[in-house]
Amino acid sequence: MVLFPEVQHRAQSELDRVVGRSRLPSFADMKHLPYIVAIINELLRWRPATPLAAPHAVMEVE
Numbered sequence: 001m002v003l004f005p006e007v008q009h010r011a012q013s014e015l016d017r018v019v020g021r022s023r024l025p026s027f028a029d030m031k032h033l034p035y036i037v038a039i040i041n042e043l044l045r046w047r048p049a050t051p052l053a054a055p056h057a058v059m060e061v062e
Contacts, residue, residue, distance in 0.1 A: 011036050 001008045018032045019025045030037060 007039065011039055 014033060014035045015025065018029055025033070
């Protein structure tokens, strides 16, 4: 968000338009927040929360 502040401004305006400032967003709001969902998907693609591959280890040494 530091490198692309226009993305943050657009996401904030979408959130303010759909949810407003009087409550927190819920999962029911997701279908009305496509830009924020796209940001979340891109974040998870760029930096996944879990490793994509399991580590390998040698079980026996000959």
